[in-house]
Amino acid sequence: MSAPTTDxxxxxxxxxxxxxxxxxxxxxxxxxxxxxxIGRLATELGVSKSGVFAHFGSKEELQIATVGAARDVFIAExxxxxxxxxxxxLRLWTLADGWLRFGERPAFEGGCFFCSVDAEFDARxxxxxxxxxxxxxxxxxxxxxxxxxxxxxxxxxxxxDPAQLAFELDAFARAANVAGRLEDLDEVxxxxxxxxxxxxxxxxxxxxxxx
Amino acid sequence: MSAPTTDxxxxxxxxxxxxxxxxxxxxxxxxxxxxxxIGRLATELGVSKSGVFAHFGSKEELQIATVGAARDVFIAExxxxxxxxxxxxLRLWTLADGWLRFGERPAFEGGCFFCSVDAEFDARxxxxxxxxxxxxxxxxxxxxxxxxxxxxxxxxxxxxDPAQLAFELDAFARAANVAGRLEDLDEVxxxxxxxxxxxxxxxxxxxxxxx
DNA sequence: CCTACCGATCGGTAGG
DNA sequence: CCTACCGATCGGTAGG
Numbered sequence: 001m002s003a004p005t006t007d008x009x010x011x012x013x014x015x016x017x018x019x020x021x022x023x024x025x026x027x028x029x030x031x032x033x034x035x036x037x038i039g040r041l042a043t044e045l046g047v048s049k050s051g052v053f054a055h056f057g058s059k060e061e062l063q064i065a066t067v068g069a070a071r072d073v074f075i076a077e078x079x080x081x082x083x084x085x086x087x088x089x090l091r092l093w094t095l096a097d098g099w100l101r102f103g104e105r106p107a108f109e110g111g112c113f114f115c116s117v118d119a120e121f122d123a124r125x126x127x128x129x130x131x132x133x134x135x136x137x138x139x140x141x142x143x144x145x146x147x148x149x150x151x152x153x154x155x156x157x158x159x160x161d162p163a164q165l166a167f168e169l170d171a172f173a174r175a176a177n178v179a180g181r182l183e184d185l186d187e188v189x190x191x192x193x194x195x196x197x198x199x200x201x202x203x204x205x206x207x208x209x210x211x
Numbered sequence: 212m213s214a215p216t217t218d219x220x221x222x223x224x225x226x227x228x229x230x231x232x233x234x235x236x237x238x239x240x241x242x243x244x245x246x247x248x249i250g251r252l253a254t255e256l257g258v259s260k261s262g263v264f265a266h267f268g269s270k271e272e273l274q275i276a277t278v279g280a281a282r283d284v285f286i287a288e289x290x291x292x293x294x295x296x297x298x299x300x301l302r303l304w305t306l307a308d309g310w311l312r313f314g315e316r317p318a319f320e321g322g323c324f325f326c327s328v329d330a331e332f333d334a335r336x337x338x339x340x341x342x343x344x345x346x347x348x349x350x351x352x353x354x355x356x357x358x359x360x361x362x363x364x365x366x367x368x369x370x371x372d373p374a375q376l377a378f379e380l381d382a383f384a385r386a387a388n389v390a391g392r393l394e395d396l397d398e399v400x401x402x403x404x405x406x407x408x409x410x411x412x413x414x415x416x417x418x419x420x421x422x
Numbered sequence: 423c424c425t426a427c428c429g430a431t432c433g434g435t436a437g438g
Numbered sequence: 439c440c441t442a443c444c445g446a447t448c449g450g451t452a453g454g
Contacts (some may be wrong), residue, residue, distance in 0.1 A: 038450085050424070
């Protein structure tokens, strides 16, 4: 058992784990985190049930790990692009638009992962609830911070309540994710985007800075 | 077997059915329509499994019947009170506020029934999806109609897009239902209500007509 | 990572 | 409406 062999095993294990979580997040975006089953994951990935189970130790741990994997994708697709812009109105807009895109051209099969699982677990107790509640709070706190930054730069009206604006921007994308899949996706998202743009224009010092 | 005996049976059967659906809607508001199980319903209601099953014939029919039962409650608690007012801004406000209340002081254990099951089934094919999509479309169509009525009476700005306003009013309550259960319920609903009021004030011919 | 297995529960059926 | 049952699948374990 030389070091490279051990490293190779660890590496392969990590790749398998990532493959499981990738598939798990897709399934959960359609069927929910309770719709996940270890047997189904094993069959779809061509491994044994215990081969999946061994990576997590319980279904609850699998669910929590899936939330973490979706969070990584969210950071890469929504947060990071916005943070390529300096603080200000443009960063705020990029966050709001990225959040819309996260359900519109979704990274996961069933649309916005968090819109699905937040609604699934909001009323249940337990560690999965707590994990998604943490993620929600961090996300709206980040949106709020983007508002206050823009206010301090004079790019957003100073009398606007950051928590209020963050709630509303979040709400439009959340509602669009559901409504778009019950009606017409493109039409509903166009509507949600108009709502976001109108809301930001109303508080922007220079509305021409918006798309 | 006289007529009264038969009627008594039918009546008792209908009462049992209603009791099942009442409990089913509560369960679904917390654990989703897939979280429903015939065995669990039977145990909780003190009847046999086949006693529940016989009323619906399949789990899918039970789910669809549960959606219908929740729809009846929604009509009684949200639609009917608004239609005690004549067409106009006040009716529109009453609809939007009733929709907020439906998740805030919820008729069902887990909060707004439709917010939960819409998110659960939006990305899945099948008859349950189709049933909730129908309900969603009818609800936003009714909201839109309340807007156009108010516009024709000169109580809402004529250049406002009714579908846009309906989408936004629906969105605030939908987001509050989830966010309120991940954060602080009262605080989040106060925020959602401020959003609804601000949006309606901005388009109202006479803002003093609003609460 | 595997095979083989556990008890529990699932939706649904048979027969009354 | 009931009891009694079906095959399938669930999460999880034993042993390797």
